[in-house]
Amino acid sequence: MNPAATPPLTALKQKHLLGIADLTPAEIVLILDTAEAMKEVGQRTIKKVPTLRGRTVINLFFEPSTRTRTSFEIAEKRLSADTLNVAIASSSVVKGETLVDTAMNLEAMAPSMIVLRHASSGACHLLSRICQAAIVNAGDGMHEHPTQALLDAFTIRERKKKLAGLKVAIVGDLLHSRVLRSNVLLLTKLGAEVWVCAPATLIPPGLTQMGVTVTTRVDEAVEGADVIMMLRIQLERMQGAYFPSQREYFRTFGMTEARVARAKPDVIIMHPGPINRGVEIASEVADGTQSVILDQVANGVAVRMAVLYLLAGEPQINTAAD
Amino acid sequence: MKRLLKGGRVVDPVNGRDGIFDVLIDGDRIAQVGTNLSTDGAEVINIPSGQVVCPGLIDMHVHLREPGQEHKETVATGVASAVAGGFTAVACMPNTRPVNDNAGVTRLILQKAAEASLARVYPIGAVSRGQKGEELADIAELKEAGCVAVTDDGLPIATALLARRALEYTSMFNMPVIEHCEDQTLKGDGVAHEGPVAASLGLRGIPGVAEAITAGRDILLAEMTGGHIHIAHMSAWTTIEAVRQGKSRGVKVTCEVCPHHFTLTDDLLAAPVAYDTNTKMNPPLREARDRDAMIAGIVDGTVDVISTDHAPHHYDEKNVEFDRAPFGIVGLETAVSITLDKLVHTGLITLTRMVELMSVNPARILNVPGGSLAVGEPADITVLALELPVTVDKTRLVSKSKNTPYHGWSFKGGVAATIVGGRTVYENPHAGHR
Numbered sequence: 001m002n003p004a005a006t007p008p009l010t011a012l013k014q015k016h017l018l019g020i021a022d023l024t025p026a027e028i029v030l031i032l033d034t035a036e037a038m039k040e041v042g043q044r045t046i047k048k049v050p051t052l053r054g055r056t057v058i059n060l061f062f063e064p065s066t067r068t069r070t071s072f073e074i075a076e077k078r079l080s081a082d083t084l085n086v087a088i089a090s091s092s093v094v095k096g097e098t099l100v101d102t103a104m105n106l107e108a109m110a111p112s113m114i115v116l117r118h119a120s121s122g123a124c125h126l127l128s129r130i131c132q133a134a135i136v137n138a139g140d141g142m143h144e145h146p147t148q149a150l151l152d153a154f155t156i157r158e159r160k161k162k163l164a165g166l167k168v169a170i171v172g173d174l175l176h177s178r179v180l181r182s183n184v185l186l187l188t189k190l191g192a193e194v195w196v197c198a199p200a201t202l203i204p205p206g207l208t209q210m211g212v213t214v215t216t217r218v219d220e221a222v223e224g225a226d227v228i229m230m231l232r233i234q235l236e237r238m239q240g241a242y243f244p245s246q247r248e249y250f251r252t253f254g255m256t257e258a259r260v261a262r263a264k265p266d267v268i269i270m271h272p273g274p275i276n277r278g279v280e281i282a283s284e285v286a287d288g289t290q291s292v293i294l295d296q297v298a299n300g301v302a303v304r305m306a307v308l309y310l311l312a313g314e315p316q317i318n319t320a321a322d
Numbered sequence: 323m324k325r326l327l328k329g330g331r332v333v334d335p336v337n338g339r340d341g342i343f344d345v346l347i348d349g350d351r352i353a354q355v356g357t358n359l360s361t362d363g364a365e366v367i368n369i370p371s372g373q374v375v376c377p378g379l380i381d382m383h384v385h386l387r388e389p390g391q392e393h394k395e396t397v398a399t400g401v402a403s404a405v406a407g408g409f410t411a412v413a414c415m416p417n418t419r420p421v422n423d424n425a426g427v428t429r430l431i432l433q434k435a436a437e438a439s440l441a442r443v444y445p446i447g448a449v450s451r452g453q454k455g456e457e458l459a460d461i462a463e464l465k466e467a468g469c470v471a472v473t474d475d476g477l478p479i480a481t482a483l484l485a486r487r488a489l490e491y492t493s494m495f496n497m498p499v500i501e502h503c504e505d506q507t508l509k510g511d512g513v514a515h516e517g518p519v520a521a522s523l524g525l526r527g528i529p530g531v532a533e534a535i536t537a538g539r540d541i542l543l544a545e546m547t548g549g550h551i552h553i554a555h556m557s558a559w560t561t562i563e564a565v566r567q568g569k570s571r572g573v574k575v576t577c578e579v580c581p582h583h584f585t586l587t588d589d590l591l592a593a594p595v596a597y598d599t600n601t602k603m604n605p606p607l608r609e610a611r612d613r614d615a616m617i618a619g620i621v622d623g624t625v626d627v628i629s630t631d632h633a634p635h636h637y638d639e640k641n642v643e644f645d646r647a648p649f650g651i652v653g654l655e656t657a658v659s660i661t662l663d664k665l666v667h668t669g670l671i672t673l674t675r676m677v678e679l680m681s682v683n684p685a686r687i688l689n690v691p692g693g694s695l696a697v698g699e700p701a702d703i704t705v706l707a708l709e710l711p712v713t714v715d716k717t718r719l720v721s722k723s724k725n726t727p728y729h730g731w732s733f734k735g736g737v738a739a740t741i742v743g744g745r746t747v748y749e750n751p752h753a754g755h756r
Contacts, residue, residue: 021522098638098641098642099642099643100641100642118643120643120644120645120646121523121524121525121597121644121645122523122524122525122596122597122643122644122645123643125596125597126597126642126643126644129595140524141524141525141645142524142525142526143523143524143525144524178524181522181524204521204527205516205517205518205521205527206517206518206519206521206522207521209518210522
């Protein structure tokens with residue numbers, strides 16, 4: 001071992017995980033490396049380690065979520081945390097308690113961590129200023145969804161053994177997507193070549209300043225790509241006449257086998273889910289051999305275990321088969 | 323009773339004065355302005371060097387929240403905030419609850435102002451009944467009750483047709499139509515300036531042209547009708563460009579800019595405190611290009627008025643998610659310090675120009691007394707302390723609400739005293755008179 005080398009990072013500098021924006025490349029790599037050990041736990045017969053024993057984790061979800069909430073809950077249980085789910089319909093919040101009051105009440109019961117999903121961008125920042133508990137962003141409005149980007153990166157790295165230099169094409173609703181923002185931040189930090197593609201009506205300003213190539217031509221985006229990442233068309237948000245019809249969207253931007261054929265032969269197809277078959281992605285592509293969509297879901301548990309473990313600040317990982 | 327403001331630097335653009343003069347007040351009027359005036363029978367107030375005596379400042383865009391939202395501000399707390407900020411008069415917006423669209427509400431506001439007896443209050447009436455944008459309010463009645471202008475502020479006048487009618491109708495009464503320019507379809511549910519900052523924070527955007535489009539519409543209508551349009555709280559470079567073009571064609575268009583729009587940009591939404599709801603106002607903080615265009619317009623004379631858009635909101639209302647927080651910040655108590663520090667001390671504008679922007683022009687646009695220290699004018703006087711170090715502490719604001727983005731900021735220059743109708747209604751203990 002070279003004594004002059006920088007010692008490997010063993011902890012995160014931040015108390016919270018509010019977004020990829022706050023993470024250094026080394027911290028991202030630390031989370032991904034830790035997730036590899038966590039993935040091994042998930043392959044054991046007894047899928048449980050005592051790492052977070054005695055810690056309380058609250059999953060506070062103000063938006064409906066199946067995948068993310070379940071994934072966090074399984075991750076917490078595999079780490080032996082005491083976990084509970086608080087699901088609050090956004091509509092009842094309008095009449096009732098404010099987010100700050102809800103958080104302060106939960107805080108009074110001294111949880112170690114709060115995993116927050118909320119429709120308002122910046123909701124996690126607000127909580128981080130009033131809570132002692134570590135805040136984990138499980139998706140805030142159109143802002144960030146950091147654990148999704150981390151599990152995406154983990155899945156890419158697992159398949160491609162690297163991230164730097166890969167061409168990643170992200171196609172779909174760029175404007176409203178928190179998955180896009182987190183992925184762009186993460187992938188550019190780790191040196192991937194990121195292309196993003198959407199109808200001109202769904203491209204937010206300032207994307208090029210984030211170090212990505214923006215195009216409205218999907219063939220150009222996927223040409224020679226190592227990774228194609230589809231974003232969901234949020235049908236419930238499409239009242240603003242962003243494009244004429246789902247049919248036209250699929251014709252122009254939908255990921256078909258013909259379009260996938262322009263990418264590298266070993267391209268992988270990703271989607272954060274839930275997918276709209278026949279809108280942004282053809283079923284043949286979603287279910288095809290190049291699809292890693294379900295690997296993403298599987299890896300989500302390991303990555304979230306890694307995040308929770310690292311934020312808990314445990315001195316030692318007790319996951320190896322020692 | 324006579325009072326003599328002795329030996330101060332008097333800046334009084336209307337009467338061509340910028341020099342050391344004495345100002346004699348008799349009762350509620352200016353009695354004499356000159357050098358070495360007799361002190362006989364007068365209470366003498368010695369103005370220290372570095373202080374400036376000018377016509378009372380007038381803020382033509384404030385929200386006093388009464389009636390209906392007294393938890394944010396009342397007429398009494400609002401005018402107390404005004405005089406602490408050096409304003410001898412304020413014009414208050416009609417988006418109260420109920421809306422000031424009838425003489426009853428106007429009279430209530432004036433009565434509360436008389437009871438408070440601090441700054442003068444000039445109510446502004448609604449353009450449309452209930453600010454619903456459907457039919458004109460009873461504007462003649464509002465005028466008679468004391469309204470000095472009309473606006474649907476908070477919203478633009480809903481249609482081009484109604485804006486046209488308002489401009490035609492008000493031209494009979496010599497009162498301006500004040501417009502909150504913002505195309506509502508482009509605004510949508512936006513909460514921040516549409517640009518890279520909002521995009522990275524995941525906040526829905528309001529593009530700058532949403533403002534310029536409505537301003538352009540109204541300037542054309544003012545040109546057609548001969549009415550007077552006043553463009554409120556400009557924030558976008560495209561708006562000021564539209565006003566500049568309108569003025570060059572001789573259109574009766576005037577305009578105002580708020581201190582936050584000539585000092586801050588949307589970068590403040592991201593740092594130092596991400597999603598700070600005290601950086602949320604409407605129109606939103608925009609980009610450097612917009613901010614710089616506001617300064618350029620102030621310098622080149624396109625901008626007529628600096629107003630505050632004082633918009634008090636209760637702490638609870640701001641202590642929420644960014645997109646759920648109401649738009650607006652308080653501004654009465656910071657405007658003078660910001661203007662002195664950022665515009666006058668930097669050499670961008672003269673004190674004379676500052677007095678035009680904050681006193682002479684608002685009086686002229688609203689057709690109200692003030693803006694001059696001529697003999698016989700009301701003795702409404704602001705005394706500025708040019709070198710006074712001021713650090714904004716939101717907990718010490720006089721306003722009922724504390725929603726300022728300037729908490730902790732330090733400025734050079736502030737208010738020494740505020741005199742309304744010959745009576746000292748505010749004296750800054752840090753600026754030592756007598």
